[in-house]
Amino acid sequence: MASQAEKAETFHKLHQSGTFVIPNPWDIGSARMLEAWGFKALATTSAGFAFTLGKPDGDNVVSREQTLANFGALAAATDLPVSADLQGCFGRDPKVVAETIRLAGDAGLCGGSVEDAVGDILDLGVAKERVAAAVEAARAMKFPFTVTARAENFLWGRKDLADTIARLQAFQEAGADVLFAPGLASEADIASVVKSVDRPVNVLIGPSTNPLTVADMARLGVRRLSVGSGLYLAAMGGFQHAAKALLEKGTVEYGAVMPYAQLQGLFSGK
Incomplete structure (x- = not known):
């Protein structure tokens, strides 16, 4: 099994070597499946994990302790680097953000995200301080913990591209390693973001998010592509269809x- 430092170095290098997909497993089994199929890195999904507990997605709905226990177990089960969806880092205070990043490192993760929304979109000054605190905590580690700073405008119905870019530029100034504005839907908006910053950009992809392919994103200069809760929702879509067919039609439609x-072979190592 690769060490955490080796995984972290691998993750850092991936961001320098072109466009890659970082899918989002929700448990150990899904993580090991994605590794077996050839993906190079993984990112957790807060929504996917919350839903497995029968809880809604959202800040502090699932405790920091529960979250990091799940994410740490997932990271320990794979040789791939794992970055954590830490949502709002479980508090508004930059000190809480720093503590969450430190705990994520202690849990075996190679990276983590900090959002600029905690209950609502935060003032830019406060949001930048939070990113700076996350970066300071990451730089104190003995390996390159990758900090992803997220501008949440588009997920909160604030489709203000200029403000989103200003936020990402501020997070870049604060030292973030990767920049992410989930919800960007058009090629023009994505291209504008990529051209406005000098750090690797992550874009969320999916049929309800934007119609662009991995090749399209590579052409635009996007370095990292994630699917958020998409794989979990796809799995649950199949589950729902099969269950409803049994209940309503008495048929087996898997x-x-x-x-x-x-x-069986994958999980038994055969």
Whole structure:
């Protein structure tokens, strides 16, 4: 098993070597499946994890302790670097942000995100201080912990591209390693963000987010692509369809099914 420092170095280098996809597992099994299929890094999904507990997604709905225990177990189960979806870092105070980043490092993670929304979009000055605190905590580690700073405007219905870019530029000044504005839907907006900063940009992709392909994103200069809760929602979509067919029609309609033997072999190391 690769050490945390080795994983962190690998993760850092991935951001310098072109465009890559960082899918979002929600538990150990899904993480190991994605590793087996050839992905190079993983990112957690706060929504996917919350839903497995029967809870809604949202800041502090699932405790920091529960979150880091899940994410740490996931990271320990794979040789791939894992970055954590830490939402608002479980508090508004920059000191809480720094503590959350330190705890994420202690849990075995190679990176983590800090959002500029905690209950609402934060004042830019406060948001920048929070990113700076996250970066300071990351730089104190003995390996390159990757800090992703997120501008949440588009997820909160504030489709203000100029303000989003200003926020990402401020987070860049604060030292963030990766910049992320989830919810960007058009090629023009994505291109504007990439051209406005000098750090690797992460873009959220999916059928309800934007229609662009990985090749399109590479052409635009995007370095990292994630799917958020998309894979979990896809799995639950199949589950819902099959369950409702049984209940309402009395039929077995499983759709695409992974063979039992394939999963048995994967998890038994065969």
